[in-house]
Amino acid sequence: MQQQLPTSIVLEKVEMEAQPIPPKMQIDDLPDYLGKVFHFKFHGQAMEYFGIWIVNIVLTIATLSLYAPWAKVRRLRYFYNNTEFFDRFFDFTGLPTRILMGRLIALSIWGFFAVAGYLEMSVAAFGGVVIYLALPWLLRATLRFRSRNSKFGNSRFYFDGKTSEAYKLFFLGLVITFFSWGIFFPVVIWFYKRYVIDHLYVGQLKFKLNNSWTDYMTATLMPIxxxxxxxxxxxxxxxxxxxxxxxxxxxxxxxxxxxxxxxxIVFIIPLIHARIFITTWNSTTLGYSQFKTDCDQWRYAWIVASNWFVKILSVGLMTAWAEIRLYRYQVESLSIRLLDDPNKMRNIRQSDPNAIAEEISDIFDLDISL
Structure with a gap:
């Protein structure tokens, strides 16, 4: 005797078979903007940003740096909110109060090593070694915090790099740099760029760096x-x-x-920065979409070098203008050949990391950026 299926399962099966099978999506059904090239835009103005910058400087000094978290959030929000792609703007959602807690902890660590180093030089040396060995952790934690609090439209960024991988690349880079007498240091730059980009998402779309260490050797060593x-x-x-x-x-x-x-003296370092910028973005994809930059290396180098002179001659008062000038050129040189639909982006569930590593990086002047 055959065993009969339960009535509920039979009814469910009949309902599923009765549902029409959706037709395959035809090419004509795809949005007409897919496959086209879209450029990034920046709407910020130097005079407008100068007001934010000078207030940040004054209040940070007046409050003995306690205002620094609010200054950071105002600065990042200004640049993010004025950066546009595909009729959507970026945003930074970090809370100054949370950043303040991280800054107070970072200042406590710095103060401990500063006072202890004044009393005993060996403690200062030990503190330097500790901070140096903590670099991979600082890198990963800072990237997680910055990504978690960055948005494109309604889609958040997400970083899933592991601390163990950061330490592996860190020590491998030390070995390569030491035994090559620094000649192969561009390989370390490639390690860093690949670690940052290959573990970064916006919504469900993943970034990918599609070049090799030889590209960074050429970009860095050729000008030298x-x-x-x-x-x-x-x-x-x-x-x-x-x-x-x-x-x-x-x-x-x-x-x-x-x-x-x-x-x-004036152009080599800016020229290397320009070539690294071009090499990185021309080799980066987001999902199936390809980044491109029409950045000219000589113009980029000129902007950086002339910014230095302008800031020196103006005793720092033209810093806001210089920041806007370089950021605008970087952003507006970027474009994407869009093969992924921005209207179908969804967020990845993630925890909310603290800002301690972010503030330690700031206190010790560690530049962690793409």
């Missing part, structure tokens, strides 16, 4: 090699000028050598 070649050629002219004892030749070769040195 070219600069060394220029210095060598200029040095040869200088030697010829000295040997000939011709005043005109000696003067012109001296000016040429000085100009080459000045070029290296």
């Amino acid at each position: 090699v070219i600069y060394i070649a220029i210095i060598f050629v200029c040095s040869m002219f200088l030697v010829i000028g000295i040997a000939s004892q011709t005043r005109m030749l000696l003067t012109s070769s001296g000016y040429l050598f000085g100009a080459a040195l000045l070029f290296g």
Whole structure:
């Protein structure tokens, strides 16, 4: 005798079979904006931001840095809220009170090592080693906090990198840098970029870095090699000028050598930063969508170098203008060929991390950014 199915299961099966099978989505049903290129926009203005910047400086000094968390939130919100993509704006949702608690703990740690180091130098050295060894943890915790409190439209960012992986890459980078005498330090930059980008999400869409360490070797070392070649050629002219004892030749070769040195001091580091920026974003995808940047490395380097001079000549008062100028160029050089629908993004459930690591990074001036 066959065993009969329960009546509830039979009815459920009949209902499922009665439901029409949805047709496959046709290409014509796809939104017309998919496959098109969309550019990022920045709407911030230097004079507008200057008001925020100068108030932040004054209140931070007046409150002995207790206002710093509110200053940070105001600054980040200004840049985020004025950055637009696909008719949506970014936002930073971190609470200044939570950041203040992290800052007080960070200041306590800094104060302990500062006072103890004043009494005993070995304690100061020990404190430096502790902070250095804590870098991977600081990196991961700061990225989690910053991502959790960043939004694109209604979709939150999310970072799922592990502390163990951060320490693995940290010590591997130390070994590579030490045994290569620093020549392979660009590999460490690649480790860092890959760790940050490959573990970052916005909504359910995952970022991915699709290049190799050789791209960062080329981006970093090529300007240095070219600069060394220029210095060598200029040095040869200088030697010829000295040997000939011709005043005109000696003067012109001296000016040429000085100009080459000045070029290296002013432009090499900004040029390397520009090439890393271009290499990173041109190799980054979000889901199936591809980032691209039309950033010109020489213009980027000029903006950074001229910002330095302007800030020095203005005794720091043009810092707000310089920040807006560089950020605008970076953002507006970026575009995405959109293959994922922004209207179908959904959030990943995540915990709310504390701000301790974020504030320790600030107190000890550790720049943790993409």
